[in-house]
Amino acid sequence: MSDYLVRAMSKDGFVKMAAVVSTEIVRRGAQIQGSTPNATAALGRLLTAASLMGNTQKVENGSLTLQVNGGGPVGTILCVSDAVGNVRGYIQNPQVPLMEQRPGKLDVGAAVGTNGMLTVIRDLQMKEPYVGSVELVTGEIADDITSYFAQSEQTPTACALGVLVDRDQSVKVAGGYLIQLLPGAPDAVVDTLEAGIQSAGAVTVMLENGMTPEEILKAACAGMELEFLETTPVEYRCYCSRDRVRGALVSLGREELEQIVHDGETVHIGCQFCDADYQFAPEEVETLLETL
Secondary structure (H helix, E strand, C coil): CCCEEEEEEECCCCEEEEEEECHHHHHHHHHHHCCCHHHHHHHHHHHHHHHHHHCCCCCCCCEEEEEEECCCCCCCEEEEEECCCCEEEEECCCCCCCCEEECCEECHHHHHCCCCEEEEEEECCCCCCEEEEEECCCCCCHHHHHHHHHHHCCCCEEEEEEEEECCCCCEEEEEEEEEEECCCCCHHHHHHHHHHHHHHCCHHHHHHCCCCHHHHHHHHCCCCCEEEEEEEECCECCCCCHHHHHHHHHCCCHHHHHHHHHHCCCEEEECCCCCCEEEECHHHHHHHHCCC
């Protein structure tokens, strides 16, 4: 199944929701970063959350950035989504030892840590981006996203994120959902939603059983009539380019560029979000000096 995201709303208008299958996204991110299981799960969960949240922006050329640093061994995790839900991500320390809560259950919270912050940056193409930060609750990512919405946006939210890493360290399945109560939702709606989420169980199990985003939302919102609004293909997508890297080189300044020319060696500049390797020969760097 190719990755895609769905948005829906309860027909009574009190609940909005989105779900995504992000297996290929997480596989690509893990491949680029060369991550071990705990790092793969942490990065994959944040990539999934960024896709779900980025898709809500609906501002052309807008973006959403999620950054987590909990003081754990994986270090900083950074994920960026465009307004569609296409994402890219980076993890500071991708090669961390296996950490388990119990055999077969990764301890993502311990790998991420809780001594730090979740920061959300919404670039809505205005003068300044909106920046919100909350202290990490568990480092499991989904709980921290839920806490962010409660504290920074005053929106009651249920967030579930899952990444199942197979025995060979490959990504078997990945995905998640966001379900949010809108103002005025009566207690009966809240009770129905809580019961549905409890009955549906872990999102990883649903994904492993082959459930689609639509089926996941129907299970989590059992007892509600849903109206599906939008279906969007999403993918791992990096927006780096040779022109952007060239601009970064120019920003180093004349002294640095002159040193590169003097050394006479080709410069290799890699992108932290993808496996692109941009090469600049001394002759090309010399032409850049003429622009300064």
